[in-house]
Amino acid sequence: MPQPWKPSPAIKLSFALHGVAAAGLLAAPAAWPWALGGLGLNHLVLTAAGLLPTSPVLGPNLTRLRRTAANRREAALTFDDGPDPEVTPRVLDQLDAAGATASFFCIGHRARAHSELCREIVARGHRVENHGDSHSWTFSTFGMARMRADIATAQATLSDLSGQAPRFFRPTAGLRNPLLDPVLTGLDLRLAAWTRRPYDTRDGEAQTVLERLTKRLAPGDILLLHDGHAGRTAKGEPLILAVLPELLRTLAERGLRPITLAAAVDGPPVS
Numbered sequence: 001m002p003q004p005w006k007p008s009p010a011i012k013l014s015f016a017l018h019g020v021a022a023a024g025l026l027a028a029p030a031a032w033p034w035a036l037g038g039l040g041l042n043h044l045v046l047t048a049a050g051l052l053p054t055s056p057v058l059g060p061n062l063t064r065l066r067r068t069a070a071n072r073r074e075a076a077l078t079f080d081d082g083p084d085p086e087v088t089p090r091v092l093d094q095l096d097a098a099g100a101t102a103s104f105f106c107i108g109h110r111a112r113a114h115s116e117l118c119r120e121i122v123a124r125g126h127r128v129e130n131h132g133d134s135h136s137w138t139f140s141t142f143g144m145a146r147m148r149a150d151i152a153t154a155q156a157t158l159s160d161l162s163g164q165a166p167r168f169f170r171p172t173a174g175l176r177n178p179l180l181d182p183v184l185t186g187l188d189l190r191l192a193a194w195t196r197r198p199y200d201t202r203d204g205e206a207q208t209v210l211e212r213l214t215k216r217l218a219p220g221d222i223l224l225l226h227d228g229h230a231g232r233t234a235k236g237e238p239l240i241l242a243v244l245p246e247l248l249r250t251l252a253e254r255g256l257r258p259i260t261l262a263a264a265v266d267g268p269p270v271s
Contacts, residue, residue: 092124
């Protein structure tokens, strides 16, 4: 069940600043430029925090697995922007070959267009998570009602198609605003970012992308990749299909076990 929303310290401070500014204007109306300037600076800081995908300023943000998962030498593979009829089945085959499981952050409208792939993801032992319905690049500018409608629509779609309710949400490119945290709380979802981002939608060099993922790779890391909107190699092949086998081999060589975010959260504590 959703828990009551608990504002982050930064949001609490923002509420307090608004209260102080209002009280100050009542006591000294002529001081309005100072009050306006203070509120403007406050909103600038909150906006900047929303542009930093791994920032915890606006609310809880999962950027690494919990300590017990790291102690079990687990790492999380996460795939965004699918399902993709060309790429996702081949990614699933590569994961099967390595005995690895992953979390797929699916876009609602793409899931409806390729419903069989959502079911296939779950049938092969993976998890489907929420990446919004529209995948709009203006998501971070949405008001609360529009934001909630977008996420809730995807939640309903993915729950129905996969048979399991997503537990995590990741916004487009990780960008958000202060309204997201209370929306996610009301929908019983957790914000999930990443530890390592390889920019695999933009870079066509498989080795460069692999190095971004594996340099200082450590237990508890959350790795971001894309099965949807995948970058292309010089030969026109989906980049992820060239990177993933090498990444899975590297994980195995370093004794790291790829798991889903849900499994990492639910796993047994280390004695």
